[in-house]
Amino acid sequence: MEFFDRFAVPNPTFTIYASMVAIGLTMLAILVGITYFKKWGYLWREWLTTVDHKRIGIMYLISALLMLFRGGVDALMMRAQTAIPDNTFLNAQEYNEVFTTHGVVMILFMAMAFVMALMNFVTPLQIGARDVAFPRLNALSFWLYFMGAMLFNISFVIGGSPDSGWTSYFPLAGNEFSPSVGTNYYMLSIQIAGLGTLITGINFIVTILKMRAPGMTLMKMPMFTWSALITNLIIVFAFPVLTVALAMGTMDRLFGTHFFSIDNGGMDMLWANFFWVWGHPEVYILILPAFGIYSEIIPTFARRNLYGYKSMVISIVAISALSFLVWVHHFFTMGQGALVNSIFSISTMAIAVPTGVKIFNWLLTLWKGKIEFTTAMLYSVGFIPIFTIGGVTGVMLAMASADYQYHNTMFLVAHFHLVIIPGVVFAMIAGLFYWWPKMFGFMLNEKLGKASFWAIAVGVCLAFFPMFISGLDGQARRMYTYSESTGFGIWNMISFIGASMLAIGFILIVYNIYYSTRYASRDISSDPWNARSLEWATHSPVPDYNFAITPEVQSLEAFWDAKKKGHKLFKGNYKEIHMPNNSGVPFIMCCFFFLLGFALVFSMWVVAIIAAIGIFSCMAHRSLEQDHGHHISVEEITKTEEKLGGAKK
Template identity: 50%
Template sequence: MAKPLEEVMRHPVHTVVTPEKRFWLLDYLSTVDHKKIGQMYVLVGVFYLIVGGLQALLMRVQLFSPDNHFVSYQLFNQLFTMHGTNMIFFAAMPLIFGLMNLIVPLQIGARDVAFPFMNAVSLWFTFVGALLVNISWFFGDAPSAGWFAYAPIGLNQFSPGHGMDFFIIGLQIAGFGSLMGAINFIATILNMRAPGMTLLRMPLFTWTSLVASGLILFAFPPLTVGLFLYMFDRLFGSHFFDAAMGGNPVLWAHLFWIFGHPEVYIVVLPAFGMISEVVATFSRKRLFGYTSMVFATVLIGFIGFMVWIHHMFTVGFGAMANSIFAIATMLIGIPTGIKVFNWLFTMWGGQIRFKTPMMFALGFLPTFVLGGITGVMLSAAPADYQYHDSYFVVAHFHYVLIGGVLFGFFAGLYYWFPKVTGRLMHEGLGHLNFWFMFIGFHLTFFPMHLAGLYGMPRRVPTYNAGVGLEIWNQLSTIGAFVMAVSIVLFAVNVAYAFIRGKKAGNDPWDARTLEWTIPSPVPEYNFAQRPLVRGLDPLWMAKEEGKATVPPAEPLGPIHMPSNSYLPLVMAVGLFIAGLAVIYHRLFFTVLGLEILALAMLYHSLNDDEGYHVLPEEQPLAKGEGA
């Protein structure tokens, strides 16, 4: 038996301080635990998914019939702007960070992320950034220049209210959070893997998270710069993007899409990772072509930075520039195709079990491939002149972002829900959820291809009767409501799981990776003993050798944990105050907010967190499984 106090003495840097028990809400507000932070990220993501979804429903109602006046045209502009902004920045991003937080440390056998405190800062920055953009509704006007906010339409002349200011400042703050999150996960994945977990033994979700974090690292700074300049233009009278004063509006479009295109891969790569985990687990087979999957992921991330001009083919850069970017765009089809075939070959000859996560993965495959095919169509620059700014494009990117990202997320959410909560969801309801979503999705977005080919432009609040657009728009609106039902079914299923759900146990899916070797829900220290990894899919290896679990790499001992802190929340509140004040040119409150932020940073820097130790006697898991 380990002698806890002697063990503690061997860690002279740390002292033993038992944390006080807190009320659950205060615990969450001050937590630095990656699992709780991950849960809050997922909650934020689901909340804005619903907000963005409701905004989409309002637009679909408006477009149900020609010459409709359900919403005003200005409100329609605000709706599509906020729909896009919410879905990308405040639904998809928090969902990927949520699942990365919940799962990546478990998959690599780590006890926490590299920077637990900064992790909480990331969460709260994202939270207040989203809040700032969305409260613009209550301050008179929401942004209405589209989620890409092209200049000059988003500049003062054409967007005179404060809506765009909320958009710029809110995205800036949330962007800082994303950047810190990316740095955190790169350091975590490279530095904190369990003994034996070489890079090419990492699960695919961890790999895709690593590559997505790398993309965030290099894609967000151009957006940061662009938003700063936008802020200067709108609030401080500069002329970066104002053509009348010699500025260059295309510069903003470049900065935005240098960020914006990698952003698509930032959200879709982790979804690919989730699909890979789910397909391998529910086919009871090692992932086919693991190494080629890793290389395809890296390649997609790399080429993803060289294609942004395909959003700007019609700007008129000439045939040479358009051709280069068209070819680069088509190249991305190759690694993506490798992935699709690897998923198919993983299923080939496997023992497929049609559980809910697998249903979403199976729905993902054909849907995403359709989005990929229209993507290759759009990448041909001459053809793009025809498709550009039509509903065909809307159909394409929703096939990628819903068919790829959302289906992937739902596969991941259903797959890891038992690990996070300790409860199983209802399979029947899950299948119903899947079918409503799958059918509703195709009913909504397949007709949009046709509406676009028949000439319906994007972002218009209405259309004329008698030009053949009614039927496609009506089908889309019906489909949108079917999708809404599927989200309600998901909510019912979550409620069911908490009220009546069966206990999950360590490994409800007969899975392959490290996160399934520990109890559900996961104890705060994750692993009582860090595992020893001897290959890909360590849990499956152990099962094949007839062992219950992966062998430990260390004896039982005290586990060092970081302490809770309210400072991340305080920093975010400071930044929120400063952001709101700068929009209204209140110098005093801007300085006050920034001072709160700076003082919190200073306090954190001057006061090192001693943390506390969880001793072996307090580890319920350790008692049962002592080495």
């Protein structure tokens, strides 16, 4: 029995037992369903083994939406708990677990996956490529992320959730103060998912640098591709720091090393530094692709070219460089003194300059345009005012002396939600509506889409503006409750109402997907928005090989100029297309990773060693395997093109 005791949840409640049953039943239902409908073969051939960037993108998308649900439920529970003073809906331990998982899930498993989804789907299409540079690595990236996310999510039914905050500051996250396995889950699942992200970073840099269509020089790349390139550069520089920090943290917890402990020469402040040396660039890893998406959508629906393309490129490069020079602003209060804090204050405020340039360029893109308010456009212009408020409060937080009063308060919580939600979430939803017809060959319902925008936009304002006030009134973040005499009650109640509106907005989006899948017309053109970049030059949905003939690019807005100025994109005739083969190895290898992670969480060394051998066997298999891909014949291309509505010439 002792062996099984360790898997027990340390703080079981009725809801956790109910969740266990629900998870068990859902798993069973999925397995039975797949078997009943004889879909195992389909699932394996078309999805689990796929190396197609579009399918991988769609799998990221589905995972992101699932994680949005998980993180969203966490958020609602937190807001419900704090809505009234001295509430007993959650106890302190439950609340601590919920805000920890909310942060990790939303940042690492929802927002990152959403960014990856759109980057995977769109980037190769925008540069006229047939896939990414290393398709199989791309599958590996996805499955690493997926297994990391799953490992993290099972924590609350097996062994207990992490509870030391998404930042997991040591010594709080060390064995002495966090004895449950929760923080092991944190270390290992983020490690596994982080490896996937790092691999994606390398993959996309190579893809964008080496696989652009002929004629597409760097300064003719669409803005989203630029942002993807810079984002992946940041990933490659920032993620190794996280990898190392997590490895050190894992060793502290599992093997008794003393990197971050408070005795035997350990340095707890080192973790905070490592975490934010990765953590701050991470914020820009999320927001730059979002900026890229806005830079695609705003010109499309303003029916005008992007204003100041060159300054847009320069500003994202500047932001990416500055993002590595500001990490100390996350702990101005650590006592490094006025000089250090002054330097980091100034470098932080400097980021406002390139960001401001981008805001003004989007505003000037609207100038003399012919603006059409589609759902995607609504989210994009709704982003500007809310993000501006989030952004200027960021400048206020950057001022070290004032930050001594904002630090660790609801003011900070309000700030980062008001940049991340309009900055990242609005962009992802806008991108979802915008590229959905390219992904699936039908459009999402506009009416439901606009309704979701209003619910979410008003919800965000209601949920987070009151936090500025309660923060300045002295409400620290991460407090599971407060007494009535503090006067925080009213602000938290408004927040709860806002959070509920946000939930309604997200439910509307999910319902929209269901509704449109059932009822939307499949008879749409390949360019339903009258857009400007290359992904709209091929069919919807996109064939396996993306473009039957590789496009040739002459200008920045290649597709727009093909439509307006008669530039010819596709020259010559069909030729045989060389495509990569599917492979089950990434999936199998990541199952071993999952097993390895799980075994390490519970210090089951034999299982861990077996899993590690499995991982290395998969790598050895890959090294020795002969796989030259396959060729799509001219006849097959002709047939596919005709089926999709005629050749693109």
